[in-house]
Each structure stands twice: as structure tokens, then as C-alpha cells.
Amino acid sequence: MEEYINKIIQGNCIEILKELPDNTFDMIFADPPYYLQLPKGKRLKRADGSEIIPVDNEWDQFKDYDDYDSFTESWLKECQRVLKPTGTIWVIGMYHNIFRVGKIMQDLGLWFLNDVIWVKIGALPNLNCRRLTNNHETLIWAVKNKNCKGYTFNYQLLKEMNNGKQMKDTDWVFGLCKGNERLRDENGIKSHPTQKPLKLIQQVFLTSTKKGDLILDPFMGSGTSAVVAKALGRKWVGIEKDNKYIEVANERIKKQKIC
Amino acid sequence: MEEYINKIIQGNCIEILKELPDNTFDMIFADPPYYLQLPKGKRLKRADGSEIIPVDNEWDQFKDYDDYDSFTESWLKECQRVLKPTGTIWVIGMYHNIFRVGKIMQDLGLWFLNDVIWVKIGALPNLNCRRLTNNHETLIWAVKNKNCKGYTFNYQLLKEMNNGKQMKDTDWVFGLCKGNERLRDENGIKSHPTQKPLKLIQQVFLTSTKKGDLILDPFMGSGTSAVVAKALGRKWVGIEKDNKYIEVANERIKKQKIC
DNA sequence: GCAAGGCATGAATCTACAT
DNA sequence: GATGTAGATTCATGCCTTG
Numbered sequence: 001m002e003e004y005i006n007k008i009i010q011g012n013c014i015e016i017l018k019e020l021p022d023n024t025f026d027m028i029f030a031d032p033p034y035y036l037q038l039p040k041g042k043r044l045k046r047a048d049g050s051e052i053i054p055v056d057n058e059w060d061q062f063k064d065y066d067d068y069d070s071f072t073e074s075w076l077k078e079c080q081r082v083l084k085p086t087g088t089i090w091v092i093g094m095y096h097n098i099f100r101v102g103k104i105m106q107d108l109g110l111w112f113l114n115d116v117i118w119v120k121i122g123a124l125p126n127l128n129c130r131r132l133t134n135n136h137e138t139l140i141w142a143v144k145n146k147n148c149k150g151y152t153f154n155y156q157l158l159k160e161m162n163n164g165k166q167m168k169d170t171d172w173v174f175g176l177c178k179g180n181e182r183l184r185d186e187n188g189i190k191s192h193p194t195q196k197p198l199k200l201i202q203q204v205f206l207t208s209t210k211k212g213d214l215i216l217d218p219f220m221g222s223g224t225s226a227v228v229a230k231a232l233g234r235k236w237v238g239i240e241k242d243n244k245y246i247e248v249a250n251e252r253i254k255k256q257k258i259c
Numbered sequence: 260m261e262e263y264i265n266k267i268i269q270g271n272c273i274e275i276l277k278e279l280p281d282n283t284f285d286m287i288f289a290d291p292p293y294y295l296q297l298p299k300g301k302r303l304k305r306a307d308g309s310e311i312i313p314v315d316n317e318w319d320q321f322k323d324y325d326d327y328d329s330f331t332e333s334w335l336k337e338c339q340r341v342l343k344p345t346g347t348i349w350v351i352g353m354y355h356n357i358f359r360v361g362k363i364m365q366d367l368g369l370w371f372l373n374d375v376i377w378v379k380i381g382a383l384p385n386l387n388c389r390r391l392t393n394n395h396e397t398l399i400w401a402v403k404n405k406n407c408k409g410y411t412f413n414y415q416l417l418k419e420m421n422n423g424k425q426m427k428d429t430d431w432v433f434g435l436c437k438g439n440e441r442l443r444d445e446n447g448i449k450s451h452p453t454q455k456p457l458k459l460i461q462q463v464f465l466t467s468t469k470k471g472d473l474i475l476d477p478f479m480g481s482g483t484s485a486v487v488a489k490a491l492g493r494k495w496v497g498i499e500k501d502n503k504y505i506e507v508a509n510e511r512i513k514k515q516k517i518c
Numbered sequence: 519g520c521a522a523g524g525c526a527t528g529a530a531t532c533t534a535c536a537t
Numbered sequence: 538g539a540t541g542t543a544g545a546t547t548c549a550t551g552c553c554t555t556g
Contacts, residue, residue, distance in 0.1 A: 065365065095374040095399070099365065102358025106324065112531070114391045115354040117376050119429050126425060129414045132373045132400075132466075135427040140354070141391075147538095149533065155388045166385060166547065168394040170378050207391075296531050303530065306546060314529045355531060379528085384547035387532040392548080396529080435528055438551050453529050 008238040017078035026213035028089040121175040192222035223249025267497040276337035285472035287348040380434040451481035482508025
């Protein structure tokens with residue numbers, strides 16, 4: 001394992017997970033593809049005529065629900081295996097995928113601690129006025145199985161962070177990743193379409209890890225979890241398929257001074 | 260159908276659903292058992308020694324996940340069948356069950372419009388300080404299938420109810436059903452352990468129905484949805500297995516003057 | 519009549535440790 | 538491992554009593 005610490009492993013998530021030893025990680029944070037199933041070729045426009053750029057990347061394409069489910073079960077099963085009995089796993093998603101992901105997690109025997117609502121500040125309003133505005137994502141927090149005890153939950157710290165009151169599963173209000181935090185290439189194009197905000201990931205790590213803990217991110221993307229892990233004194237292992245994202249992430253981590 | 264309008268049908272939910280004709284209802288609101296799986300015989304206590312009374316009713320007991328899933332699939336399948344192509348279905352749940360329910364809904368071809376977070380005011384704090392406080396329930400809002408158009412969404416009304424801003428899926432903040440609203444027997448015992456607040460159900464109905472619409476509630480319980488339907492000028496059909504709950508509900512509806 | 523304080527209570531997947 | 542017992546801990550709301 002030592003050779004992987006604080007590094008991004010390039011390759012297929014499931015294949016790489018299979019090479020990692022049992023009961024290794026104190027915490028896993030997974031931000032998998034959401035399988036958005038957007039209508040192809042159509043793009044919503046804002047009132048000023050500008051186009052909304054949707055997430056239509058190749059990595060979010062699946063043949064059908066079965067295809068998505070079998071992918072999901074495979075990586076979750078390996079994550080469960082490499083998770084310590086005292087560890088916890090977080091998975092983030094939206095209504096497109098999180099219900100499928102959640103049922104598969106339960107079927108694998110993962111035992112839920114909470115489902116946390118990230119209330120997104122600055123989310124896109126609903127442009128066609130035919131639905132409620134999507135304003136949240138859901139994080140599932142779970143232990144390896146029903147009988148697992150001794151996981152880390154920094155109750156007191158979170159209470160302090162929440163003005164002296166117990167942190168609730170609905171108190172997670174954070175802005176989207178925008179402005180200086182958002183990574184862009186030389187042409188101003190977003191380096192990653194679904195870059196998560198540092199503050200959200202930080203709160204996840206502060207909730208469920210101690211200094212020196214080893215964290216796994218099987219869908220590393222632009223490297224947000226590595227940046228937060230480094231800043232908080234946690235060790236980390238990342239997995240990412242796309243070399244372009246790995247470059248972005250490595251450069252970001254190298255440059256990093258403060259979270 | 261006429262003989263069922265504005266009445267509670269007593270009996271097994273699935274069997275009764277099977278007798279109802281296709282494409283009948285403008286809206287379905289379902290508050291099924293959550294399958295809480297609480298530890299048996301143990302009861303949490305408050306600092307003052309008083310006991311927390313959990314939901315351990317017979318109707319929330321299932322053999323295992325498979326048992327719960329097959330029950331869930333059966334009633335959802337019938338609900339999908341009796342739902343108009345222009346209708347919508349709401350299902351409420353918590354992290355114990357909502358992910359399973361959601362995946363089964365998607366597998367049946369129901370197409371999600373939103374997942375709505377009911378932020379609960381006055382929820383039980385977390386007493387052992389080993390998890391985040393459970394402070395929400397999740398409602399899934401869906402149409403009969405992916406191609407359905409023309410469902411009712413009272414966008415403008417909800418915007419007005421939300422101080423002129425688009426109603427978001429996270430703006431649903433309502434107190435629990437307590438105080439005078441909570442139905443109790445002559446001994447002060449709750450008539451139903453999970454009575455839902457009128458305001459929540461009212462917002463659901465105002466979101467997705469018009470005056471005169473026909474609403475189905477397959478798990479009627481203490482009759483909250485009937486009370487709201489009546490007050491808002493909607494027609495309704497309820498299904499409930501337990502005669503005790505039916506008595507409570509009928510008495511409540513009879514007494515009703517204003518919502 | 520009004521303000522302040524007491525008190526009950528809410529869909530809860532409890533935890534740690536000993537035997 | 539499975540089972541049993543003791544332990545430590547909480548917040549918002551609304552009704553009711555008291556002053």
C-alpha cells in the first residue's frame with residue numbers, strides 16, 4: 001500500500017480497487033457518475049440566449065439501468081471490502097442515481113448512519129417552470145456492516161461548527177464551486193464539469209476522520225478530496241481513469257498551500 | 260368508481276388497488292411503512308428518564324429486505340396502473356426505506372420529477388451523539404412514465420407561497436404534527452404513531468392538483484390526506500387495513516370544518 | 519391580560535463493555 | 538460471536554401553569 005499513499009492511481013476504478021488489500025481505509029468518499037440521462041442534442045438556453053452546458057461526458061453514459069447498477073455494485077462491493085470495520089463510506093448523488101445507489105448499498109449489507117442533504121447555494125433555477133428547483137444533492141453515510149462499532153464521528157467538533165447545536169443532516173448549506181475555486185483551462189472552460197466545493201468535502205472529512213487517517217477517493221476527478229485531505233493532515237489514495245483530470249489534479253495539489 | 264369517492268375502503272392495500280380501474284387518479288399520495296428495523300425490546304431514554312416511544316407497530320414489520328421489496332413493488336405497480344397519464348405520484352419515506360422505494364419506482368418505469376426534502380421542525384435530537392440528527396424526510400414526485408406530459412404543476416401558486424421566488428425542493432420546512440393537531444385517544448395516547456402534518460400534505464396537494472381532481476391515498480392512516488382534500492375541494496379515495504385507524508379518520512373527517 | 523417558566527414529546531436503524 | 542446490561546445525552550415546539 002505504501003507506494004499508493006498520497007497519489008492518484010490511473011486506471012479503471014473497479015480493476016484498481018480489486019488490487020487493494022482488505023480493511024485498509026478509515027474513510028471512503030465516492031462521487032460516482034450520476035447517469036443523468038439528459039435528452040441528447042437539446043440544450044436549454046437562458047433568457048439572454050446563452051446555452052446551459054450540461055454534463056454529457058462519455059463517463060456519464062450507460063446503456064441502461066442494469067448497466068449502471070452492475071457498475072455500481074462492482075465498485076461498491078470492492079469499497080466495502082477495503083473499508084476498515086471501524087471505517088465509514090460516503091457516497092454523493094442526485095435523484096437520478098442516489099436511490100439506485102442507496103438500495104445497492106443496503107443490499108451489500110452496508111449500514112446507513114445518515115443521509116445528508118447538501119443544500120446548494122447558487123444552483124441553477126428551473127428554466128421551464130415545470131418542476132421544483134433542484135437545490136440539493138444527497139450524501140449517504142454508512143458503515144461496513146450492521147455490527148460495526150467504533151467509527152469516527154467528531155460530534156463535539158461539528159457541534160461547535162454549528163453554533164453549539166447538534167449538527168443535523170439538513171444543516172449542510174454550501175455554495176457551488178465557483179469563482180477562483182473553480183478550475184478552468186486557458187480558454188476559461190471548466191476543467192471538470194462536476195467539481196465539488198472544498199467546504200463540502202472538508203465538512204465530510206471533519207465529520208468522520210482523524211488526523212493521520214487514510215482516505216480513499218475512487219472517483220478522484222479534479223482532486224478536491226486530495227486537496228482537503230492534505231490540508232487537514234489526512235493521508236489519501238485517489239483513483240481516476242482520465243489522464244486529463246489527473247494532470248489537473250496533480251498540478252492543483254502541487255500548487256496547494258492552504259485549503 | 261363512484262361508490263368509492265370520498266370514502267375509505269377497508270382492506271389489504273394491494274388487493275384493493277387491483278380492483279380499481281386503469282388511469283383513474285389525478286394524483287396519488289403514498290405514505291407506506293418505512294421498515295425501521297429498530298432494535299427490539301430496547302428503548303432510548305431521555306435524561307429525565309422518560310422513554311422514547313418508537314414506531315414498532317406490527318404493520319412496520321417485515322421478514323427482510325426481499326419481503327419489503329416485494330410488498331413495495333406490488334403496491335407501486337398497481338398505483339402506476341391506476342394513475343392517469345397526466346397524473347403524478349408522491350411517496351414519502353426516510354433513509355431506512357426511501358432508497359429501496361426509489362429504485363423500485365425507477366425500475367417500474369416511473370419517471371422522477373423531483374425529490375423533495377421535508378425539513379422537520381421539532382424532530383427528536385440524536386440522543387447518543389454518534390450520528391447527525393435526523394431532521395428530514397424525503398418525498399419522491401414522479402409521473403407514470405418517461406413520456407408523460409401535461410401533469411399539473413401549480414408553478415405560479417407555489418412561487419407566491421414562497422415569497423415570489425421559485426419553490427425549491429429544499430424549501431419545505433414544516434413542524435411535526437404535535438399539539439392540538441395530533442389526534443389522541445381518551446388516555447392521551449397517540450391515535451396513530453406517524454400522523455403527518457396538515458401543512459405538508461396541503462403543500463403536496465397544492466403543488467400537483469387542481470380543484471375537483473381525484474386523489475388516491477393507499478395508506479390512509481389517520482386520514483390527513485382526506486381532511487386536506489376535502490378542505491381544498493379535491494375528491495379522494497382512501498385505503499386502510501386497520502379498522503381502528505379508519506374509525507379515527509372517519510370521525511375526524513365528519514367533525515371537520517376548516518383545514 | 520400578559521409574560522415567564524415548566525414540562526411533555528417527536529418514524530430512533532444507540533454505544534461500549536462485560537460475560 | 539452472541540447476548541445482556543449499564544451508560545451518557547438532546548433540541549425545538551407548543552401547551553399549560555404560575556406570577
